[in-house]
Amino acid sequence: MTTTADLSLSYEAAPTFSTPLRFFLTAPLFGALAGVVLLFVPDLLGSRWTPGALALTHLIAVGFMLNIMFGALFQILPVVAGAAIPNARIVAGIVHVGLATGVASLTWGLGAGSPPFLNAAVVLLGITFGVFLVAAGYGLRRTPIAQATPRDLRFALLGFGIAATLGMALAMILSGGLSLPLATVVKLHVGWAWLGGSGLLLAATSWVVVPMFQITPNYPARLTRYWALLTCAALVAWSAAVLAGFSLLEFILAIALAALSGAFAITTLRLQTRSRRSVPDNTTRAFQLAMSCMIAGLLCIVAAHRFDHDVWPVLAGILILHGGFVTAIVGMLYKIVPFLAWLHLSQAGMKAPNMKKLQPDGPIRKHLIAHAVALAVLLIAALSGSTLVVRTAGVLVMLEFGLLFANLMRVLGAYRIARSA
Amino acid sequence: MNDITTLMSHDHRSCDESFARAETAISRGKWDEGTAELEKFIAELETHFTAEESILFPRFESVTGMTEGPTKVMRGEHADMREAVERMRDAVSRRDKDDYAGEAETLLILMQQHNMKEENVLYPMCDAQLAGENLPPTLAKQLGREQAA
Ligand SMILES: [Fe+2]
Numbered sequence: 001m002t003t004t005a006d007l008s009l010s011y012e013a014a015p016t017f018s019t020p021l022r023f024f025l026t027a028p029l030f031g032a033l034a035g036v037v038l039l040f041v042p043d044l045l046g047s048r049w050t051p052g053a054l055a056l057t058h059l060i061a062v063g064f065m066l067n068i069m070f071g072a073l074f075q076i077l078p079v080v081a082g083a084a085i086p087n088a089r090i091v092a093g094i095v096h097v098g099l100a101t102g103v104a105s106l107t108w109g110l111g112a113g114s115p116p117f118l119n120a121a122v123v124l125l126g127i128t129f130g131v132f133l134v135a136a137g138y139g140l141r142r143t144p145i146a147q148a149t150p151r152d153l154r155f156a157l158l159g160f161g162i163a164a165t166l167g168m169a170l171a172m173i174l175s176g177g178l179s180l181p182l183a184t185v186v187k188l189h190v191g192w193a194w195l196g197g198s199g200l201l202l203a204a205t206s207w208v209v210v211p212m213f214q215i216t217p218n219y220p221a222r223l224t225r226y227w228a229l230l231t232c233a234a235l236v237a238w239s240a241a242v243l244a245g246f247s248l249l250e251f252i253l254a255i256a257l258a259a260l261s262g263a264f265a266i267t268t269l270r271l272q273t274r275s276r277r278s279v280p281d282n283t284t285r286a287f288q289l290a291m292s293c294m295i296a297g298l299l300c301i302v303a304a305h306r307f308d309h310d311v312w313p314v315l316a317g318i319l320i321l322h323g324g325f326v327t328a329i330v331g332m333l334y335k336i337v338p339f340l341a342w343l344h345l346s347q348a349g350m351k352a353p354n355m356k357k358l359q360p361d362g363p364i365r366k367h368l369i370a371h372a373v374a375l376a377v378l379l380i381a382a383l384s385g386s387t388l389v390v391r392t393a394g395v396l397v398m399l400e401f402g403l404l405f406a407n408l409m410r411v412l413g414a415y416r417i418a419r420s421a
Numbered sequence: 422m423n424d425i426t427t428l429m430s431h432d433h434r435s436c437d438e439s440f441a442r443a444e445t446a447i448s449r450g451k452w453d454e455g456t457a458e459l460e461k462f463i464a465e466l467e468t469h470f471t472a473e474e475s476i477l478f479p480r481f482e483s484v485t486g487m488t489e490g491p492t493k494v495m496r497g498e499h500a501d502m503r504e505a506v507e508r509m510r511d512a513v514s515r516r517d518k519d520d521y522a523g524e525a526e527t528l529l530i531l532m533q534q535h536n537m538k539e540e541n542v543l544y545p546m547c548d549a550q551l552a553g554e555n556l557p558p559t560l561a562k563q564l565g566r567e568q569a570a
Contacts, residue, residue, distance in 0.1 A: 150541065211434075212533040215441045218434075276441035279448050281526075339530045346501065354508075355530065356523030 015074050015088045017344045017415075022096050023071025024337060025408055030063025030103060031326070031401035037111070038394030042387040047310040048317060055111035060321050061193065062125075063103040064401075068329050069201060070095055070132060072336060077139055077153075084139050091135045098128030106171070115175035122168045122175075129164040133157060152204035152228040159196025159232075163189060187242055195257060196235050198325055200228055203264055206287075209332065210268060214284050215276040223267060231260050251305065258298045265291040265298075282364045286331025289372065293323025314382045323375050330371065330404060334364050337408055341415040350418060358414045359407070367403040374400045425477070426544040428557050432469050432564050433536045439465050440529065447513065447521055456513055463506050466532075470499045472563040477547060477556065484550050491543050498535045505531055 034056050037044070044052025074092050078084045085091055102124035109117030140154055166189035172178035173185065207224045210216055218224075238253035269291045272284060280288075297319030304312035338359035345352035352358075374396035381389040439462035447455035478492040505528040512521035547556075 208537060212437070212536065213529065215437045276438050276445075278441075278445035335530060339527075339534070342527060354520070354523035355526040356519070 014078060014343075015085075015092065017340055019088055019092045020071035020075045020340065021337070021412070022092070023067045023074075023099075024333060025405065025412075026096070026100055027064045027067035027071075028401040028405040028408070030059050030067065031404070032398045033063065033107075034059040035394045035396070035398030035401065038381075038397060039391050040394075041111075042390035042394070045314055045382045045390055046385065048313045051111050051113055053314070053317075055107045057317060057321065058103065058106050058110060060326065061198075062099070062106065065198065065321075065325055065329060067099060067103075068333060069198075070099065072332070073132075073136060075336065075340070077136060085135045086138060087135075091131060095128050095132050098124050098131070102128055109171065109175070113174075115177075118171040118175040119177065122171045125164065126168055129161065133161050152200055152207070155228050155232055156197055156200035156204055159192055159200050159235075163193035163197045166192060184242060188239055191235060191238060191242075191257075194320065195231060195261065199261060199264075200231065202325065202328060203227060203231075205332070206264075206268055210271055210287070213335065214272060214280075214287075216271040216274050219267060219271065223263070227260065227264060231257065234260065254305070255302070258301060262295060262298050265294040282361060282368060283331040283335055286327050286334075286368060289368075290324050290328035290331065293319045293327065293375070297324060311382060315379060318375070318378050318382060322378060327371065327375075330368070333404075333408075334359060337411050341411050345415065345418050348419070350421070353414060353418055359411050363403070363407050363410065367400065367407055370396065370400040370403050425547045425551070425557060425560065426540065428560055428564075428566070429469075429473075429477075429544055430536075430540045432472075432566070433540070436462065436465050436469060436532075440525070440532075444522075444525055447518065447525075450518065452513070452516055459509065459513055463510070466502070466506065468564060470503075472560050474499065476560055476563060480551055480554060480556060481543075481547050484554075491538075491546070495535070495539065495543060498531070502528060502531055502535065 037052060037056050037059065041052040044050045044056060047053065048057075070092075074085060074088055102121050105117045105124060106121035108114060109119075109121050136157055140150065140157070166185055169178060169180065170182070170185050170189055173180055173182055207219055211218050234253055234256050238250060238257060241247075241250040241253055269288065272280075272288060275284065277284070297316045300312050300316035300319060304316060338355045341358050342352045342355060374393060377389065377393040377396055381393045439458065443455055443458035443462050446458050474496060478496065482488045482492055505524065508524045509521060509528060512524050
């Protein structure tokens with residue numbers, strides 16, 4: 001009998017350190033760029049529709065979040081799902097360069113309203129997503145395992161695929177190459193990118209990561225079994241309602257989706273209170289902040305439906321993207337990167353310093369505090385509309401991503417010292 | 422359900438809880454209690470490894486004919502974890518809280534990524550390949566668990 005699992009579990013099948021690391025190190029640079037945009041275009045938080053706000057959203061969602069998700073997926077697909085990506089190194093190279101240039105061109109296209117840049121972004125990101133989805137789908141295709149996490153990973157990849165397709169359609173609408181109702185496609189794009197892709201991926205990761213690393217009871221079996229299915233079904237029904245223009249049904253389904261997201265966030269918070277680890281580590285704290293922000297963001301979305309004021313969607317965006325996803329991703333990154341450094345050192349037969357020597361707690365805490373302060377000032381900036389506060393938020397966002405970058409480089413430095421010792 | 426995946430995954434969680442008890446005691450500077458809890462954890466982990474290395478893996482290897490496959494990788498990771506556990510013991514004997522925290526963190530992540538591979542890939546393969554062998558009661562006995570049917 002031959003399966004790919006016999007190969008994919010071994011260290012030899014894992015990608016080289018540089019494969020995920022190139023994504024992890026590029027991501028904070030796009031995050032810092034978001035700070036630069038805030039500093040120089042401080043009027044962008046007025047509504048979610050300003051060109052600056054669109055550029056900012058994609059710097060964070062694609063430049064930061066998707067960069068790290070890609071890097072992590074190259075690493076974890078063989079481990080969690082037994083799915084080895086063929087020619088991982090070459091695929092990673094293409095995806096990395098394609099994503100970086102694609103985001104840069106998308107951001108400029110959106111911010112400056114430039115059709116040539118939007119068209120270039122469609123081509124670059126289209127190739128990037130296409131290459132990744134085919135390679136990951138090929139790896140996953142060969143894993144016959146019906147466990148919740150690999151199944152939900154497949155759903156998430158599908159969700160990203162739909163979100164990306166809608167995003168490319170949007171870019172073409174904006175550049176004048178396609179004529180479709182803009183508002184409808186935007187709605188669908190946001191729904192699928194947020195829940196169909198990022199939300200499902202975060203949930204699929206949490207099913208595994210929270211119980212294992214924070215030593216909590218497992219998520220309720222009913223949640224892990226049905227959450228992704230229900231969320232996908234509700235998203236499909238919601239999309240149909242949006243397309244058909246049934247606004248009452250659309251509203252009811254949006255509430256159902258918010259309730260599902262809330263159930264996930266609240267369950268995670270409750271599980272964490274039952275952690276057996278006496279000292280909540282930095283990752284646990286990051287998750288607590290992330291889940292609380294998700295819940296607050298959902299409340300802002302509900303408020304946005306009730307009260308027609310531009311500030312609610314902006315607050316929701318800040319809370320869910322910066323407070324929710326960025327925080328959770330950063331929390332996981334601080335576990336993944338030092339462990340990979342440790343793994344590659346010890347597999348090369350070298351004496352590896354322990355996790356906390358590779359990535360000390362102090363600098364992580366400093367970064368998380370800077371991140372929380374930046375979040376608070378961003379929220380105040382959106383509420384007050386004061387140029388000075390927006391600019392301050394911009395500086396803080398640059399600072400926080402700079403600290404993240406420095407912390408990751410610190411691990412790389414410790415890794416190099418240990419290697420040459 | 423009394424399949425291999427359920428039984429062995431359950432034992433992983435039980436090891437995790439012992440790990441956390443040792444970590445809690447040591448982080449509070451209760452060295453005697455911490456040493457005792459650490460030894461309990463190590464014994465439990467060793468029992469789990471033995472159940473795999475002497476019962477589960479050999480059956481899997483003889484039924485599938487794969488001796489160079491996933492079980493070899495898992496045995497190698499057991500060896501890595503045994504070394505990590507020794508470094509934890511060493512840190513406790515030196516009463517070095519920070520060093521223990523770092524070594525324990527290293528073991529935890531090493532252990533969890535190993536468990537993920539077993540729970541998501543190897544155990545389901547065992548359940549599929551060894552369905553007719555009725556291994557769970559034998560495994561449960563080695564693990565000192567009651568619930569085997
Ligand atoms: Fe094992």
